[in-house]
Amino acid sequence: EDKVVQSPLSLVVHEGDTVTLNCSYEVTNFRSLLWYKQEKKAPTFLFMLTSSGIEKKSGRLSSILDKKELFSILNITATQTGDSAVYLCAVEARVETSYDKVIFGPGTSLSVIP
Amino acid sequence: GAGVSQTPSNKVTEKGKYVELRCDPISGHTALYWYRQSLGQGPEFLIYFQGTGAADDSGLPNDRFFAVRPEGSVSTLKIQRTERGDSAVYLCASSWTGNTEAFFGQGTRLTVV
Numbered sequence: 298e299d300k301v302v303q304s305p306l307s308l309v310v311h312e313g314d315t316v317t318l319n320c321s322y323e324v325t326n327f328r329s330l331l332w333y334k335q336e337k338k339a340p341t342f343l344f345m346l347t348s349s350g351i352e353k354k355s356g357r358l359s360s361i362l363d364k365k366e367l368f369s370i371l372n373i374t375a376t377q378t379g380d381s382a383v384y385l386c387a388v389e390a391r392v393e394t395s396y397d398k399v400i401f402g403p404g405t406s407l408s409v410i411p
Numbered sequence: 412g413a414g415v416s417q418t419p420s421n422k423v424t425e426k427g428k429y430v431e432l433r434c435d436p437i438s439g440h441t442a443l444y445w446y447r448q449s450l451g452q453g454p455e456f457l458i459y460f461q462g463t464g465a466a467d468d469s470g471l472p473n474d475r476f477f478a479v480r481p482e483g484s485v486s487t488l489k490i491q492r493t494e495r496g497d498s499a500v501y502l503c504a505s506s507w508t509g510n511t512e513a514f515f516g517q518g519t520r521l522t523v524v
Contacts (some may be wrong), residue, residue: 301453338500338518340454345512385453396466399444399513401453 299324301402303386309408314376318405320386321368328389328397330362330369335383335404343371343384376409383407413437415516417503423522424493432488432519436505443486444513445478446502454502460486461508493523 304319322330329347333340344353346362346369353360357376362369373380383404389397416435424430436443441462446454456470463483471477475493480486490497500520504513 303453306451338520339502339515341515342512387453392467396442396459396461398456398459398467400456401446403451403453406451 299388299390299398299400301386301388301400303384303402303405305405306403307406307408309410310376312377312409312411314409315372315374316376316407318371318373318384318386318407319368320370320402322386322388322400322402323367324388324390324400326391327364328391331387331389331399332360332369332371333385333387335385336381340385373407376407378409378411381407381409415503415505415514417501417516417519419519420517421520421522423524426493426495426523428493430490430493430521432490432501432521434486434488434503434505434516436484436486436503437514438484440505440507440514441483442506442508442511442513443480444504444506445486445488446504448500448502448518450499457488457501490521493521495523497521498523 301322332343344360349364357374360371385404386402392398418433443460445457448454459467460480475491478488500518502518503516506513
């Protein structure tokens with residue numbers, strides 16, 4: 298059965314700290330790995346990773362994928378209170394030629410305190 | 412529209428009642444997804460539409476759940492004889508095709524009392 302596991306499930310840090318969020322997966326017909334930030338209700342897209350070893354970067358956030366070991370990490374440097382959110386990892390698995398199914402992990406709840 | 416719109420944003424209903432949740436996808440997006448998210452968990456896939464047809468409904472938990480998309484745009488998720496365990500946030504997402512980036516709506520928080 299396809300699954301996505303995230304750790305830790307929750308994390309509390311102080312402003313300025315650096316955090317690393319982990320995601321491991323087991324899926325058939327892997328297509329890509331996605332990271333989302335979820336505040337309140339709607340997840341917002343952060344990164345899509347398809348190739349191993351290539352770091353994606355956006356400001357203080359970065360992510361990398363290891364397709365051999367089946368995991369990804371999301372790094373946030375110099376955390377701010379606005380980074381407080383649930384970070385969701387998801388994996389796209391090819392089901393049919395025109396359809397990729399997205400399987401989400403449980404999320405990591407990050408709280409950044411002043 | 413500018414983004415995926417879901418209505419209502421919150422719905423409180425009594426156990427046993429019927430509810431309908433609406434999703435307006437981004438204009439032109441042919442793929443539409445429904446997810447359910449319970450507290451402390453990631454979104455759980457329910458159903459995927461490509462155009463008007465349900466291409467994958469394997470995530471619907473039982474026959475009390477049904478979804479339609481009659482004209483290939485707006486979709487309605489219907490839940491019959493609601494149970495307290497149905498309480499969750501129901502998220503809708505749309506994309507240009509079934510394998511491009513999906514954009515999420517703000518969700519409908521359903522509470523069954």
